Amino acid sequence: MSQLVSSMNPHLQTLIELQKLDDILRELEAEVQSLPKKIAQIESQLTEHIRAVDASRKNLEENQRLRRRRENDIAALRDKISRFKDQTLEVKTNEQYRALLHEVEYHEGGIRKLEDQILTEMIESETLDKKLREAERSLATERALAEQEIAEATRRKEEDDQKLREVRARRADVQSHLPANIYEQYERVARQRKGQAVVPVHNGSCGACHVRLRPQAYAESKSNETLVSCESCGRILYYAPEPAGE
Ligand SMILES: [Zn+2]
Structure with missing residues (x-):
């Protein structure tokens, strides 16, 4: 290469150098432009994940809320039934007695229905709880990774900015050696x-x-x-x- 360079037209040599610097500048500029986009992408992915975990938590809370409500409903029905049973002691006719018994059976049926729903919801809650814990674990991992990647991208951008300043200065110097x-x-x-x-x-x-x-x-x-x-x-x-x- 030294032999080649020694006989080379000095302007040609400068032009080759200029081209090399411009190639480096182009790459650095593209990377500097892409880094904020990359950071925004990491952040929006993390936000999406956080929303998914929140939604998962709300599902579980809704399940627990429903179960509590059904348990209250069951307690209310039990009260009613015991009131009907008390009334049966004071009825005068067979019709009245049958009517009260019918009420009692009707509400007992209601309790069974509610108990079935609670059972289904308890089984669902196990799945929801497992899902939530998995989502929280993977979110913690992702959060740590995202923080690392953002720090890396920020550091990279600072390095690139510094390199850009150096290469631009070098380019200005090289350019000054060329006739206009x-x-x-x-x-x-x-x-x-x-x-x-x-x-x-x-x-x-x-x-x-x-x-x-x-x-x-x-x-x-x-x-x-x-x-x-x-x-x-x-x-x-x-x-x-x-x-x-x-
Ligand atoms: Zn050509």
Whole structure:
């Protein structure tokens, strides 16, 4: 590489450096932009999970509330029944007696129905309780993980911001070594080619658009002494020895 660099046009060398710095900047900027979104996503997932646990807890509380209400209803019915039974001692006719007995049977039926409902709800409450405890456990794990990930993303963003400042300063320095017209050419091509303005020649072709170079341009690019542009895409070309085996 040192041999290549020593005979290389200094502007071309600067342009390659500029391209490298812009590639790094682009990646850093994309990451810096993505990190707040990532943090927001982690937070909204956690909020969703917290809501699910709250809902699970409310289901269990509702189940317990229903059971208490049914137990009160049963107690009220038992009172009624015992009042009817007291009245049977004072009735005068068989009809009155049968009517009271009918009331008693009716309310006993009501109690059985309520007891069945309580039993079903007790079985449900075991499942609800188990679900709630599982959800609370997994929420605790997720909360710890989310805090870790948010701390990591925040730290990463601070690092990236610092790196961005360094790379931007380095870029300004590199840019200052280029004549204005060459820098403008670089910027123009970069704008048109999604930031990719300087590419290596690959197997006699442009490394980006793969259009074959004319022999004259290829020979010129191989020397790296002048600035050669791809005739097809306009990118600035440089020659780097092909890796062995290709
Ligand atoms: Zn090209």
